[in-house]
Amino acid sequence: MEGLIQNRIRQRQPQLNIDISDLFSATSSATDSNCSDSGPCDLYSPYRTITGYCNNLKQPNLGTTLSNFNRLLPSAYEDGISEPRITAVSGDPLPNPRTISTTVHPDVTHLSTRYTLLVMQFAQFLDHEITFTPLNQGFQESIPSCRPCDSKQTVHPECNPFQIPPDDYFFPQFNSTTGKQACFPSMRTLAGQTYLGSREQVNQNTPYLDGSVIYGENNCVFQMVKGENGRLNSSDLGDGSKELLPRTATHPKCKSPSGLCFYAGDGRASEQAGLTMIHTIFLRVHNSxxxxxxxxxxxxxxxxxxxxxxxxxxxxFQHIIYNEFLPRILGEDALENFGLRLLYDGFYDKYDPTCSPDTLTEFGAAAYRIGHSLLRAEIPMLDNNFKPVCPPLLLRDSFFDTDILFTPNIIDHIARGISATPMEDLDRFITEEVTNHLFENTKIPFTGVDLISLNVQRARDHGIPPFNDYREYCNLNRADTFDDLADTTPADAIKQLKQIYQSVDDIDLFPGGLTESRLPGGLVGPTFGCIIGIQFSRLRQCDRFWYETSDHVVGFTKKQLAEIRKITLSKIICDNIDGNNDIHASAFDIPSDSTNPRVACDSLPALDLSPWKEKKNKYTG
Known part of the structure; x- marks a missing residue:
């Protein structure tokens, strides 16, 4: 079967052989003068620029691609300037990130009784919309190997590896080939100083919810994905099924035996099959x-x-985020507290040109990494009759390996499976698919990395203060002892935190936030809910092009807004897959005959485009 798929792919090489290596490089295409925007703003254009330039007419560069991340709290570096935090308040070393991962975040399955795996998948798609933290690179934009423990001295000064603990249950402490101490690879993210002071990091994406995940974050990427006749570039299997993402033989991270991977506005579209599926859906939405x-x-x-x-x-996209996704993540009370409720009719008039939309580093490097808890070991697939397609696809087998996605109907199977199968509950437990096997070369043992360890390491790299500081920032009582966490954190989690941290003031933001009990009606705890709520409040309030805006230059008419407000993600998916046109009424919610039945696609409210019909006049006929 594998050979047949590869032969079929090779026979249908894409006509457009595009080199997309620059999609992963902030230091090449994104900084090219042809890729960015400059000059005076067009006050009368209803359209966003690709780069975010001129969203804010008073500060045209605010929120553009390659802006720095913003912060809620001042940075907390080891030396006060740049070095990652490594010392506990006692003066002893902080716990090893891998020890934190294995102790606080073991692999224990708790399937959600409320939500489908689509919540996880949409969360990742949305994350890639507003955050992309480029790493430092080597000679001629190479990716240095920071796996050797001495790589900071021998490979690249920005390497930041950390040791595999001596008692690790999975990874060997010593490299079997060299006999030396084994480490997890880690490269520091790119610094982007615009003023004197402590180290700040670059966000390669625009922070605005502007569809950059679909259309690209700079004009060079945009030209790669833009097709002819108003469409986005695509490819197909030649069997009459709906189009796929375009393909390339020059993807820098591609692991497909055929050598081909997909590309889209965001270079991570081929990272795993579920993510590729949702990219494909939105490609089809634009073209249709x-x-x-x-x-x-x-x-x-x-x-x-x-x-x-x-x-x-x-x-x-914006409507789905605020109407369907955020209510499930934050709960209704938090929506109200952070001003995230959408209007049922009328226009939004709270745009603030003085606020900053820039993505918070606490959001991108910690709080919004909640999706890692929602992952399952397998990507479920269902056929036209909602029967399981076997065997399921292991997550580890689809990391930048896209050949299986050329199997007819597999995008449909994944879409149905992800929108009708429970996700893992949002809790402190994480599947070993990403704690032991992330980006693993399946032919070579122990080549995977631990995503949760990297989360902890990345937050320290970004100078993010400890969890307790954010409790205080978010109007929770500052904890003096571990027992003071009991107002938000279950006893079993406190026990695990106490086992590895000497002081409550040492706890890293990611494990601290992920161990909290959830908000009423939501999935996250109060600290992460606070950070996520602030972020999405700004993304609405700071966006001149926000879809509900009352600005007559960039906004929609009342009739057009009424049509947009009808749309659900279920309808979007149902209209853009092949096969039987039925789906569960709410794709984010667990199927139920009484509360979330399977319905005909035609029974869901449809987008009527007639309000977009251009009116004729005596000059146009």
């Missing part, structure tokens, strides 16, 4: 809207059709 506009408004140029389709796709 563009094609509909061509029929509805034949006088529109391809340029206008593309921009109107992009504008509508971004609005749909």
């Amino acid at each position: 809207i563009n094609d509909a506009f061509q029929v509805l408004n034949p006088s529109w140029s391809a340029h206008k059709r593309f921009n109107e389709a992009r504008r509508l796709v971004v609005a749909i």
